[in-house]
Amino acid sequence: MKRVKAFFKENEGLAAILFAIMGSNILFFNQKGWLMNPVYIAGAAIVFYAGIRYAWTQRKCFLQARIWKGSLILGLLFSAMVVVGSKITAENVVFEAFHIADLFSFLFYLVVGCLLFFDLYLLSEDKKITGFIKPIEEKKEKSGKKNWLIYSIILILAWIPVFITYYPGIMPEDASVSVAISMGSLPWDNHFPVFYTLIVGKLIYIGDCLLHDVNLGIALYSVLQMVIMAGGLGYLLYWLEKKGIRKGVLYLGLAYFAAAPMFGNYAIVMWKDPWFSELLILLAIFLYEHTVEDRMSFLKGRNLFYYAVLIVLMCLMRNNGIYIAVLITLYLLIVYRKELKKVLPVLVGSIFVVWFITGPVYKHVFSAENVFVESIGIPLQQMARTVVMGGEMDQEDREFMDHLLPLEKYQEYYSPNLVDYIKWAPEFDTPYLDAHKKEFFKTWWSMLLKNFDLYVEQYLMGTYGYWHIGGDTNYELVKVEVTGNDWGMYQSSPFETILGYPMKETLNGKYDYIASGLLVWAVLVNVVLCWMKKRGNYIIPLLGMVGNWLTLMVATPTAFGVRYIFVCVIGLPLLMVYPWLIPGRKEDGQK
Incomplete structure (x- = not known):
C-alpha cells in the first residue's frame, strides 16, 4: 500500500491521466445514446485531466467548510439530476425502474460533479481569469450612454430581417385570445393578463384608426416590442460595461443577442414573456445597484418608488409575478430588518397594490378573474397519471375524477409533459372544478397517500425540462404564424411575394437553443457560489x-418551454460573468 501511495505521489500527472481516461470511458459508456467514439473520449479525457490537475493544485482550499459543502451540495444535485433524468424519455409515459447499477452511477457522477463545481469555484477566484473578464478597477474603462444606444441599434438592425420575414408579426393562438378579448369577441379573463391585453388592444385599435387595417396594429406591436427588447438588452450590455466587463466579452454578448433567428423572433412575437422577462432583468440590475453595491441607497424615496413600479409592472404582466414579488419581499425584509419602518410600507404596499388591481379592480371594471385550473397543473397531472396507470383509488376518488373527465378519457388526453390536453378537453368540466375546489385538494391528498410513487414520477416528468440539462424539446421554443382568424390578420411574407425566395420556410427550420435546464443550473451555481464566498x-x-x-416547479403547465424561462435566456450573459462580479470570499472574522 505504501508503495502504491509513493508511486502516485511521484507520478501525479500519470495518476491524473489514468483517472481521466477511466472517467471519460465510464461517462460515454454510461450515457444512453452516446457512442464510444475514440476522438470524443480522448477529448473528454483531456478535459477531465485538466480539471483533476487544477483541483489538485488547490486541494488545501477544498478543506474550507463552505467550499467543500457547496461543492458537495452541487455534486449531489448534479448526480441526482443525471441518474433520475436517465429514467425519463420525452413523450414516453413510462418512468423506467431503478437498478442496483444506478448506485454506482450516482457515486460516479457525484465525484464528477464535486470536481466540476470545485473547479468552477476556483475559476471564479483565479486572478488570471478575472483579469481576462473584468480588469482591475484602476484599468476599468469609462462607459458612455451612447454605447447603450449603439448596442440597441445593432440589435434592431440584426432583427429586422426576421421582422420582414414574418411581417406584420407573429400572433400565436393564446395571443389571438387577447386580441379577441380586446375586440369584444370574448369576455375578459385574467388568465390572459388584462394589463397585457390592454396594450395589445390599444395598438391594434391605433392601427385600425390610422389605415383601417388591423395588420398595421400588429406591425405597431412588433415594432414597439422590438424597440423595447433591444433597449432593454442594450442597457444590460451597457450596464455590464459600467461594471468593468471587458469589451471583448461584451461583444460576445452582443453577438449572442444579435444572432438570428431566435431573438429576432422573440422581439416580435405577440407574447407577454419578453416584456415580463425584461422587467425581471431591469429589476435584477436595480437590486444589484441599490441593495448590493450601495445597500443604503435602497432606502431613498426615489429608489423605493422605482422598486415599487418595477414590482407592480412585473406582476401585472404575468400572473406568477406576484409569487416572485413575495419571495423578493421576504428576502429584503430580512436584509433590512433594522430599517423596517422605511422599507415595510413600500415592500408590502407594492404587493397590496398588485392584489388590489388584479382583484377588486379587474373584477369590478372587467369582470375578469384568475382561472383556477391554471394554478393546479401539476396536481391535476398527478391525479390523471394515477388514473391512467391504474393506481389505487377509493369510490369517492373515482367519482370526483369521473366528474372532472370521464375515466375512460384520461388515457386519450393524458401526456406526462403537458396538462393542456386534459384541461382543454371538450369533456373536461371546468365549472364543476371551480365549484368544488376544496374537494379537488381533498381528493388530491387522498390519492397521494395511496399513490406516492406515481405522484413523484409525474412531478419529475412534468417538470423535466426545468431541472435536467439535456432533456429539452423544441415545444414552445418559437411560434412563426398568425393564427387563423376572422379579422383579416395575416402574414404578407415580403420575401416570397416580392423576391420569390422561400425565406419563411427556410427560416422556420433554423431555430434552435440550449436546454432550459442548463439555464436553471447556471442560476443555481451562481447562488451557491454567493454562499460559498460568504456574499449572501x-x-x-x-x-x-x-x-x-420556483413558480414553474410548483405550477408549470408543461415540462418544457423556453418562453416560460425566457428571463434566463436573455440573462445568460449576466449569469456567465456573475461569478466575477462577486468579490472574493470573506475569511472568518472579516467584516
Whole structure:
C-alpha cells in the first residue's frame, strides 16, 4: 500500500491521466445514446485531466467548510439530476425502474460533479481569469450612454430581417385570445393578463384608426416590442460595461443577442414573456445597484418608488409575478430588518397594490378573474397519471375524477409533459372544478397517500425540462404564424411575394437553443457560489430568476418551454460573468 501511495505521489500527472481516461470511458459508456467514439473520449479525457490537475493544485482550499459543502451540495444535485433524468424519455409515459447499477452511477457522477463545481469555484477566484473578464478597477474603462444606444441599434438592425420575414408579426393562438378579448369577441379573463391585453388592444385599435387595417396594429406591436427588447438588452450590455466587463466579452454578448433567428423572433412575437422577462432583468440590475453595491441607497424615496413600479409592472404582466414579488419581499425584509419602518410600507404596499388591481379592480371594471385550473397543473397531472396507470383509488376518488373527465378519457388526453390536453378537453368540466375546489385538494391528498410513487414520477416528468440539462424539446421554443382568424390578420411574407425566395420556410427550420435546464443550473451555481464566498447579499439580484423557476416547479403547465424561462435566456450573459462580479470570499472574522 505504501508503495502504491509513493508511486502516485511521484507520478501525479500519470495518476491524473489514468483517472481521466477511466472517467471519460465510464461517462460515454454510461450515457444512453452516446457512442464510444475514440476522438470524443480522448477529448473528454483531456478535459477531465485538466480539471483533476487544477483541483489538485488547490486541494488545501477544498478543506474550507463552505467550499467543500457547496461543492458537495452541487455534486449531489448534479448526480441526482443525471441518474433520475436517465429514467425519463420525452413523450414516453413510462418512468423506467431503478437498478442496483444506478448506485454506482450516482457515486460516479457525484465525484464528477464535486470536481466540476470545485473547479468552477476556483475559476471564479483565479486572478488570471478575472483579469481576462473584468480588469482591475484602476484599468476599468469609462462607459458612455451612447454605447447603450449603439448596442440597441445593432440589435434592431440584426432583427429586422426576421421582422420582414414574418411581417406584420407573429400572433400565436393564446395571443389571438387577447386580441379577441380586446375586440369584444370574448369576455375578459385574467388568465390572459388584462394589463397585457390592454396594450395589445390599444395598438391594434391605433392601427385600425390610422389605415383601417388591423395588420398595421400588429406591425405597431412588433415594432414597439422590438424597440423595447433591444433597449432593454442594450442597457444590460451597457450596464455590464459600467461594471468593468471587458469589451471583448461584451461583444460576445452582443453577438449572442444579435444572432438570428431566435431573438429576432422573440422581439416580435405577440407574447407577454419578453416584456415580463425584461422587467425581471431591469429589476435584477436595480437590486444589484441599490441593495448590493450601495445597500443604503435602497432606502431613498426615489429608489423605493422605482422598486415599487418595477414590482407592480412585473406582476401585472404575468400572473406568477406576484409569487416572485413575495419571495423578493421576504428576502429584503430580512436584509433590512433594522430599517423596517422605511422599507415595510413600500415592500408590502407594492404587493397590496398588485392584489388590489388584479382583484377588486379587474373584477369590478372587467369582470375578469384568475382561472383556477391554471394554478393546479401539476396536481391535476398527478391525479390523471394515477388514473391512467391504474393506481389505487377509493369510490369517492373515482367519482370526483369521473366528474372532472370521464375515466375512460384520461388515457386519450393524458401526456406526462403537458396538462393542456386534459384541461382543454371538450369533456373536461371546468365549472364543476371551480365549484368544488376544496374537494379537488381533498381528493388530491387522498390519492397521494395511496399513490406516492406515481405522484413523484409525474412531478419529475412534468417538470423535466426545468431541472435536467439535456432533456429539452423544441415545444414552445418559437411560434412563426398568425393564427387563423376572422379579422383579416395575416402574414404578407415580403420575401416570397416580392423576391420569390422561400425565406419563411427556410427560416422556420433554423431555430434552435440550449436546454432550459442548463439555464436553471447556471442560476443555481451562481447562488451557491454567493454562499460559498460568504456574499449572501449578491443572491438578491438573482431572486427574480430563482422565483420564476420556483413558480414553474410548483405550477408549470408543461415540462418544457423556453418562453416560460425566457428571463434566463436573455440573462445568460449576466449569469456567465456573475461569478466575477462577486468579490472574493470573506475569511472568518472579516467584516
